[in-house]
Amino acid sequence: MNRPLILVSNDDGYQAKGVRELMKCLSSKGEVIGVCPDAPRSGQSMALTVNAPLRVRREDDVEGMEMYSVNGTPVDCVKLAVYSVLKGRRPDLVVAGINHGSNASINVVYSGTMGAAFEGCAFGIPSIGFSLTDHDPKADFAPCLPFVDALCDAVLSNGLPGGVCLNVNIPDSKIAPEEMRLVRACKGNWSDEYSEYTDPQGHKFYWLTGKFRNDEPEATDTDQWCLDNGIVSVVPCMLDRTAPDVILPSWLNSFLPYKA
């Protein structure tokens, strides 16, 4: 392959430490260009800006690599990179992150980091999202960089099947992981998701919070188990959400086709 073109995005915004560490880690692999939200956009999933103007702004380079900000979501960033910033050149790899915070288990469906990776996948480009289980803006990304490095090299060399991208989660940065495994998303969800307040005018308002509940704590083949055990998890994810026939109940196959 010629010198690869690598598009980097995230959901924590162009100023986040995680995306800058990611770009530096990738810099030797090809031409790296960052297109990131102009401010934090966590929890934006695959949201896109439907009915408002989007602007692209050139920011200061990151150690010689171009960085652009967009006043939109991670999906907007990837779309505008492909349609405008990259001037018709197609990236060989889309890498999102490194997110400040885990996107294991159910978090993958809400994650803006993974939104960017899924959008890369929708363009048919091999795409990976990386997340570190540490929300600290100054988190130490050094222990996870060998895994980022190795996996990006492997995907640049081998590609990924159409419609599949990778969700990579890295344990808390206080643990130096020694292994990276192929696993599935853990079943689980959040509980106690809102703090309730009363404003000075006596009206209630709610603020998102919550505790993660692991619904299969005994299973050792999940991303959450890996994180709990100091192992980097790689979950291959499908863009297509169609459920396979084998899990459908017989009543649905009897009910449909339905004639009015």
Next chain:
Amino acid sequence: MNRPLILVSNDDGYQAKGVRELMKCLSSKGEVIGVCPDAPRSGQSMALTVNAPLRVRREDDVEGMEMYSVNGTPVDCVKLAVYSVLKGRRPDLVVAGINHGSNASINVVYSGTMGAAFEGCAFGIPSIGFSLTDHDPKADFAPCLPFVDALCDAVLSNGLPGGVCLNVNIPDSKIAPEEMRLVRACKGNWSDEYSEYTDPQGHKFYWLTGKFRNDEPEATDTDQWCLDNGIVSVVPCMLDRTAPDVILPSWLNSFLPYKA
């Protein structure tokens, strides 16, 4: 079953015709409560409001059924319904829509309507999203209501497998459909996605637009084919995004586990 509790949401906002027609259609089946965004939130996918206060407001009843608005996304609406509005009662069914516009093919991943349905699914509640292929605010929903009625009855009686919800798309309202089929999401994507403008100060801005491109126009087992042929499509969708082992390339299974 006792009189079922049915939660209705959407992404077009509590004032949209589609959600009101949906609530009226469901009214005879149980207690129907609407919790919808306070304004249109199309293309919000499973976005949630992470770092801002959320408020719930009681709106005027819809023909005797309670309607609430939330200053957030469709996912926020479903979460706040479960955590607050329904006062600890668990819905027997979550129904989202009826969306003004198709959510077939790749649109399912961006759709706020389907975001609400996936969120109901994350709570373990049988959930369905309905979308009509007509963006007109005054679209005629009458031809699709017999299908909404029949499918909601069937799901209330039989339930759905855990982690599976239904994405139902209805052809343009100028066609009265005669059939509803179980199919898969069509492969396809959008092209030419941005109109480019220059503001009075000479700065560029971009506005989302685009043309849908069907990548498998010959396939007759897809939702897009159904819509193009006047048939209502039902695609069972997975909340879990983990790709099945069978589609993974051999290099990935050789590369992982990787030891640093």
